[in-house]
Amino acid sequence: MPSVSLALATIIFVSGAAAGSLGALLGIGGGVFLVPLLHLALGFPLRTAAAISLTTVIATSSSVSAGRTGDQLINLKLGMVLEVATVAGSLLGGLTANLFSETTLQRLFGVVTTVAALAVLARVNRRNVVRDAAGDPGLLGGRFDEAESGGTVVYRVKRLPVGLLASFVAGNVSSLLGIGGGVLKVPALNAWCGIPMRAAAATSAFMIGVTATGGAIIYFGRGDLPPLAAAPAVLGVQLGSWMGLRLAHRLPAKWLKILLVVVLLGVAVLMLVRSAR
Amino acid sequence: MNTRRAPDTLEVLLGRVLGAGVMFSTIALAAGLVGALAVKTGRLTNALLTTGVLMLIATPVARVVVSSITYVRRRDWTFAVLTLIVLAELVASIVAAMR
Numbered sequence: 001m002p003s004v005s006l007a008l009a010t011i012i013f014v015s016g017a018a019a020g021s022l023g024a025l026l027g028i029g030g031g032v033f034l035v036p037l038l039h040l041a042l043g044f045p046l047r048t049a050a051a052i053s054l055t056t057v058i059a060t061s062s063s064v065s066a067g068r069t070g071d072q073l074i075n076l077k078l079g080m081v082l083e084v085a086t087v088a089g090s091l092l093g094g095l096t097a098n099l100f101s102e103t104t105l106q107r108l109f110g111v112v113t114t115v116a117a118l119a120v121l122a123r124v125n126r127r128n129v130v131r132d133a134a135g136d137p138g139l140l141g142g143r144f145d146e147a148e149s150g151g152t153v154v155y156r157v158k159r160l161p162v163g164l165l166a167s168f169v170a171g172n173v174s175s176l177l178g179i180g181g182g183v184l185k186v187p188a189l190n191a192w193c194g195i196p197m198r199a200a201a202a203t204s205a206f207m208i209g210v211t212a213t214g215g216a217i218i219y220f221g222r223g224d225l226p227p228l229a230a231a232p233a234v235l236g237v238q239l240g241s242w243m244g245l246r247l248a249h250r251l252p253a254k255w256l257k258i259l260l261v262v263v264l265l266g267v268a269v270l271m272l273v274r275s276a277r
Numbered sequence: 278m279n280t281r282r283a284p285d286t287l288e289v290l291l292g293r294v295l296g297a298g299v300m301f302s303t304i305a306l307a308a309g310l311v312g313a314l315a316v317k318t319g320r321l322t323n324a325l326l327t328t329g330v331l332m333l334i335a336t337p338v339a340r341v342v343v344s345s346i347t348y349v350r351r352r353d354w355t356f357a358v359l360t361l362i363v364l365a366e367l368v369a370s371i372v373a374a375m376r
Binding site (some may be wrong): 076083 | 285287288289291293295296299300302303306307308310313314318323326327329330331333334336337338340341344356359360362363364367369370371372373374375376
């Protein structure tokens with residue numbers, strides 16, 4: 001593992017800012033970009049890169065959710081239900097992380113980013129369906145006022161077991177690879193469980209803090225989480241997501257999705273090439 | 278538009294817990310990082326950095342604890358049990374980390 005000098009700390013900070021702004025811009029968190037930067041470009045072991053990334057995931061999730069209370073997008077009850085599955089997945093991932101070789105984890109990272117890219121690609125032209133405002137959201141559904149259409153969106157949760165399974169897998173992958181898991185959870189909640197995109201993203205962002213915590217605790221306990229390297233990453237990602245959130249409103253959603261697909265596929269190829277060496 | 282409800286008090290409370298946790302941990306990490314790089318790595322900077330990381334990790338745990346307490350006080354047993362299960366899973370992570 002490289003030792004953290006002023007130069008390296010600056011590079012980590014800038015990498016964090018780049019990953020954080022891209023992640024916020026695309027609504028998936030910066031981990032999926034930060035881990036390859038730390039691992040492939042800066043030479044941190046994948047486990048350490050994952051551990052550092054998890055701390056940035058906690059920071060992003062917490063500050064984004066803190067700033068979002070009151071706009072009804074976070075579905076607390078659904079989040080609390082899915083957290084049971086996602087934290088179980090993350091606990092299992094943390095416990096088994098050192099059973100896998102680095103090559104296996106690199107391959108898994110490549111596969112997960114490819115799957116996420118395809119999931120986004122399949123929905124490039126899809127718009128959210130605005131449901132009947134007088135409808136009953138049920139126990140776990142929700143409603144929020146949507147600025148774009150000027151109406152109230154009401155949704156019910158469909159296929160909860162699928163949502164639970166997706167959350168478990170996302171939690172597991174999150175711990176193993178150091179990503180928030182939003183790349184898997186948001187498309188699953190949106191496509192299969194009937195949650196509108198914005199509510200799915202906000203609820204996922206709320207959950208990933210606690211998902212990342214399960215894994216981060218275990219990495220910290222095992223000495224795989226160096227605070228001196230995590231500090232510039234956390235600070236950079238916070239700055240980056242702040243910038244990204246401000247830019248996100250100015251770019252059309254379709255181009256954001258296409259950019260996301262291209263970047264995810266690029267990350268996948270880099271990881272798979274490295275694993276083949 | 279008259280459909281807008283008052284924000285859920287729990288949501289506001291959790292927002293405060295998360296915001297405070299991130300703020301204090303960010304301050305500790307920034308102070309520790311600047312100290313370690315500008316002056317030198319020592320016991321104080323290490324303590325600041327470790328405190329920052331631990332506070333960050335503790336923030337979502339605190340959020341789950343506050344949720345559990347709130348649901349118990351509201352006698353909403355379904356969600357009290359669900360959040361307590363999440364808490365138990367986090368405690369299991371801590372136990373696993375200390376072995």
